[in-house]
Amino acid sequence: MDILTRADLDDLARQNDASAHVSLFLPTHRLGSEDRTDPVRWKNLLTSTESALADRGLRRGEVEELLAPARMLQEDALAWQHMSDGLAMFLRPGWHSSYRVPVSLPELATVGERFVTGPLMRVVTRDSHFLLLALSQRHVRLFEGNMQRLEELELRDVPGSLRAVVEAPQPRADSMARTLSSGGRGGGRAVFYGYGAADGNFKKEEMHEFLRQVANGLGEYLRGESLPMVLVGLAETVAAYRAVSTYPHVLEEEVRTNPDQLGPEKLHEAAWPVIEVALDGERLRAMDRFGALHGTGQASDETAQIAEAATQGRVDTLFVAAEPWCWEQVTDGGRVVQLGMDEAFAPCEQLDRAITDTLSHGGQVYAVQAAEVAGGGTAAASFRY
Incomplete structure (x- = not known):
């Protein structure tokens, strides 16, 4: 069923x-x-x-x-x-x-x-769809959801983790970047090599580059979409993503937690109150419009x-x-x-x-x-x- x-x-x-x-x-x-x-x-x-x-x-x-x-x-x-x-x-x-x-x-x-x-x-009528973006250095996941559930979407041309952008095959005295070809929209993406990737202590600049690539990839993937999006992640990560996001329907409210250990059910449980408030606001504005007309x-x-x-x-x-x-x-x-x-x-x-x-x-x-x-x-x- x-x-x-x-x-x-x-x-x-x-x-x-x-x-x-x-x-x-x-x-x-x-x-x-x-x-x-x-x-x-x-x-x-x-x-x-x-x-x-x-x-x-x-x-x-x-x-x-x-x-x-x-x-x-x-x-x-x-x-x-x-x-x-x-x-x-x-x-x-x-x-x-x-x-x-x-x-x-x-x-x-x-x-x-x-x-x-x-x-x-x-x-x-309570089942308005929304998007949920779970952000962390380890894992980027995009979900489409409704009042009942979340379903993870398959992302294209979007790095799934910081390590997909920042790698360190061998210690070097300098840092370099090379562009990887991409089979889809958005062109190639830069993969950075440098100190710190091996032990997970990534530089802030590298983190921002990672989030910029996520934002650009999602901007292409969601072109023409108008669903509201709620962000789930640690405060610093979410704030950095907002600074580079090109998707115009990101909600101001967010869920500040590490999403890595949360499956779809727990993510939905955490995010639905944020979405519900946003949808209630839309309903009240629609009622005001009726009153005016x-x-x-x-x-x-x-x-x-x-x-x-x-x-x-x-x-x-x-x-x-x-x-x-x-x-x-x-x-x-x-x-x-x-x-x-x-x-x-x-x-x-x-x-x-x-x-x-x-x-x-x-x-x-x-x-x-x-x-x-x-x-x-x-x-x-x-x-x-």
Whole structure:
């Protein structure tokens, strides 16, 4: 099973042909919980979904084939021992995908000609990606991260350690440098030979040259990128890197520690509070912008108007009430919704489409407390024009 990203959500939104689409959501329990009812509730949800698909005219064999991946998961005892806080699965003929997510989800299934993704918005709208640069003399590592994890990126034309720049094959009376050819962008890099490299007591000038090469290499590697970057390293190293960095989106806040002994999980644990503060600042600025535009025709708190604007690609920023989420307010546990056939769920479907249309056109979506939505409704948006 995969961890959910915004790209996954975009893919789900595009799969909207006339075939049967099933969206399944279940709140789950992490390893160590005494609750063992998750597989049973999943089985009951599938049984109800089978009946809904039969009502749509699908033959028994078609229903069994469509839900086969969900039935396989039902019988996978090991998988249920490694759940997070919520489980989502999406199925259509010949295709399925599932996600364990670190937020609780409603117990819900939907059947229709499109997937429902609204219950996952708490993950995606808090899942803004960021970069983490772990800096030390011994090891340079670049990670791409989100609320859930870090993944190390393979660097090109970036020295991975000071020893890749400074070496001392034999003691000499002087120092020299030669240029190594590079197969990628950015040209060659200098490798310095001189006293001090053998015992690790590198000169300050050599350290600055090393960091300059790291900064230049990353500047080329990240050309055109706009993700925020948090730095992790000792204070002197981080300060020296800031002085030569060419990447324009380095955050002012940093994590001051030696990252060499920290794996991705510990690095994420240390860096996420810094990233979260930065993202909260972005959200507050977006809310101020909505307030300034409200009443000018370039912002609205009417869901129908927002949905129409989202279809046209006009929504720049969308705020949706997620505490509680729309689907949770009208759903009893285990409910199967036939999309387009139940008026009680029409507002949720409309909001769901507005969200996916906003994301597919490059807009930003924030899932916020209901009290934070202007006008007291379920959605508010500022428009591009």
